[in-house]
Amino acid sequence: xxxxxxxxxxxxxxxxxxxxxxxxxxxxxxxxxxxxxxxxxxxxxxxxxxxxxxxxxxxxxxxxxxxxxxxxxxxxxxxxxxxxxxxxxxxxxxxxxxxxxxxxxxxxxxxxxxxxxxxxxxxxxxxxxxxxxxxxxxxxxxxxxxxxxxxxxxxxxxxxxxxxxxxxxxxxxxxxxxxxxxxxxxxxxxxxxxxxxxxxxxxxxxxxxxxxxxxxxxxxxxxxxxxxxxxxxxxxxxxxxxxxxxxxxxxxxxxxxxxxxxxxxxxxxxxxxxxxxxxxxxxxxxxxxxxxxxxxxxxxxxxxxxxxxxxxxxxxxxxxxxxxxxxxxxxxxxxxxxxxxxxxxxxxxxxxxxxxxxxxxxxxxxxxxxxxxxxxxxxxxxxxxxxxxxxxxxxxxxxxxxxxxxxxxxxxxxxxxxxxxxxxxxxxxxxxxxxxxxxxxxxxxxxxxxxxxxxxxxxxxxxxxxxxxxxxxxxxxxxxxxxxxxxxxxxxxxxx
Ligand SMILES: NC(=O)C1=CN([C@@H]2O[C@H](COP(=O)(O)OP(=O)(O)OC[C@H]3O[C@@H](n4cnc5c(N)ncnc54)[C@H](O)[C@@H]3O)[C@@H](O)[C@H]2O)[C@@H](O)CC1
Ligand SMILES: [K+]
Numbered sequence: 001x002x003x004x005x006x007x008x009x010x011x012x013x014x015x016x017x018x019x020x021x022x023x024x025x026x027x028x029x030x031x032x033x034x035x036x037x038x039x040x041x042x043x044x045x046x047x048x049x050x051x052x053x054x055x056x057x058x059x060x061x062x063x064x065x066x067x068x069x070x071x072x073x074x075x076x077x078x079x080x081x082x083x084x085x086x087x088x089x090x091x092x093x094x095x096x097x098x099x100x101x102x103x104x105x106x107x108x109x110x111x112x113x114x115x116x117x118x119x120x121x122x123x124x125x126x127x128x129x130x131x132x133x134x135x136x137x138x139x140x141x142x143x144x145x146x147x148x149x150x151x152x153x154x155x156x157x158x159x160x161x162x163x164x165x166x167x168x169x170x171x172x173x174x175x176x177x178x179x180x181x182x183x184x185x186x187x188x189x190x191x192x193x194x195x196x197x198x199x200x201x202x203x204x205x206x207x208x209x210x211x212x213x214x215x216x217x218x219x220x221x222x223x224x225x226x227x228x229x230x231x232x233x234x235x236x237x238x239x240x241x242x243x244x245x246x247x248x249x250x251x252x253x254x255x256x257x258x259x260x261x262x263x264x265x266x267x268x269x270x271x272x273x274x275x276x277x278x279x280x281x282x283x284x285x286x287x288x289x290x291x292x293x294x295x296x297x298x299x300x301x302x303x304x305x306x307x308x309x310x311x312x313x314x315x316x317x318x319x320x321x322x323x324x325x326x327x328x329x330x331x332x333x334x335x336x337x338x339x340x341x342x343x344x345x346x347x348x349x350x351x352x353x354x355x356x357x358x359x360x361x362x363x364x365x366x367x368x369x370x371x372x373x374x375x376x377x378x379x380x381x382x383x384x385x386x387x388x389x390x391x392x393x394x395x396x397x398x399x400x401x402x403x404x405x406x407x408x409x410x411x412x413x414x415x416x417x418x419x420x421x422x423x424x425x426x427x428x429x430x431x432x433x434x435x436x437x438x439x440x441x442x443x444x445x446x447x448x449x450x451x452x453x454x455x456x457x458x459x460x461x462x463x464x465x466x467x468x469x470x471x472x473x474x475x476x477x478x479x480x481x482x483x484x485x486x487x488x489x490x491x492x493x494x495x496x
Contacts, residue, residue: 068128138176234441260308267433407454
């Protein structure tokens with residue numbers, strides 16, 4: 001894949017820095033220089049000129065504070081009025097000396113209110129309190145109190161140094177006090193917390209500064225970009241026919257929830273698949289909406305189970321239980337959604353993709369002995385998606401404003417492609433159908449490399465989100481409109 005955005009953990013970053021530091025490469029100098037350029041750009045955008053601009057630097061005990069102080073020194077030399085507020089007893093001495101020599105002013109954090117007023121009155125606050133040395137538990141002590149006092153007075157424009165201070169760098173946790181940023185300038189590599197929910201939003205716009213690091217091992221979390229979709233999509237070969245392109249079997253909907261059957265098959269039909277087979281009680285409605293759909297049993301390459309299937313629906317349950325046997329015995333890939341999550345066998349392979357939202361994941365974990373509720377899952381989506389993958393063997397696509405996917409061989413994706421308008425009834429049914437079509441089209445490849453199911457799930461989330469934007473840019477969307485926008489969205493992505 002070409003453009004995939006990769007992130008690496010604090011430990012991986014530190015290990016990658018080591019040989020460069022040992023060789024005397026001035027990493028902090030490079031980081032601080034790049035940071036000061038981004039800050040200068042932001043100041044020019046906001047007030048036209050650097051001269052006379054006021055920047056307040058919040059300085060923590062470590063190298064993150066060092067970066068901020070050195071950048072502050074470079075800004076001071078260009079006519080910016082820089083005040084550094086030291087939030088800890090320890091401070092990076094080289095940075096402090098450089099700032100003082102450049103004419104910057106330094107305050108110890110003694111009167112909280114004065115420091116907060118100074119920060120709120122500044123054109124820009126540079127947050128160098130904590131970087132990859134953070135334990136992720138939020139800002140404590142004086143720094144935490146200062147940030148709370150600042151936020152209470154009205155948040156200034158904030159540039160985070162490396163990561164927003166207090167954020168869970170490796171897991172996106174947001175516990176305690178975190179200083180939300182408008183812009184984050186991240187050094188060496190991007191960090192998982194910048195793309196994972198719930199913290200990712202704290203980063204604002206993210207810019208990456210290349211320090212020449214070569215981290216070892218696989219990236220911790222990746223995000224697919226538009227240009228990656230073409231490499232994953234089952235584009236038909238010139239001699240393709242409907243069976244070689246893949247058939248997806250859909251077991252969805254019921255008399256009570258007939259719309260789910262229509263929307264799920266819409267997702268599959270519009271995503272482009274050789275054939276959609278429908279099994280269920282509302283075939284008349286499905287065929288009325290989509291004459292392309294074939295009703296009844298037959299060979300399929302992948303399945304979609306569950307949208308609109310209620311627990312008391314004996315007929316659909318029977319069909320799903322029967323088809324799940326195929327999934328287990330023949331390795332046919334499947335999307336297991338909504339009502340079918342309760343029918344998931346104790347263990348399946350990663351070719352089965354479960355697509356819960358936070359509440360459904362909490363329930364599924366509860367059924368397997370984990371005492372978690374929806375709020376727990378929302379606070380640590382990666383942790384619990386991982387746990388569900390470990391417990392079930394399935395690839396897990398955890399829906400949310402940032403969708404997290406955990407699959408085989410350590411694959412983790414975080415996709416943030418959808419407008420908030422997509423949080424609407426039926427949107428998940430469309431996603432399930434769309435993903436089913438993708439799995440059917442690439443069934444053979446998924447059987448050969450089960451980690452591909454995670455990449456396809458991430459691609460489905462991306463396409464789904466983009467289709468929502470396309471359906472009605474900047475405004476409300478109905479699930480059917482998202483399905484209808486799929487062909488155009490996919491054509492555009494294949495040309496990207
Ligand atoms: N190591 C390097 O060579 C480079 C490091 N760089 C910068 O250095 C940063 C990492 O520096 P450090 O390792 O000194 O660590 P930090 O500056 O992130 O943190 C310093 C200390 O804060 C304390 N702390 C941790 N969690 C806390 C919490 N929740 N509340 C209050 N205090 C807490 C700990 O004592 C920790 O050691 C990076 O994020 C980056 O900004 C860059 O200059 C590039 C090169
Ligand atoms: K920071």
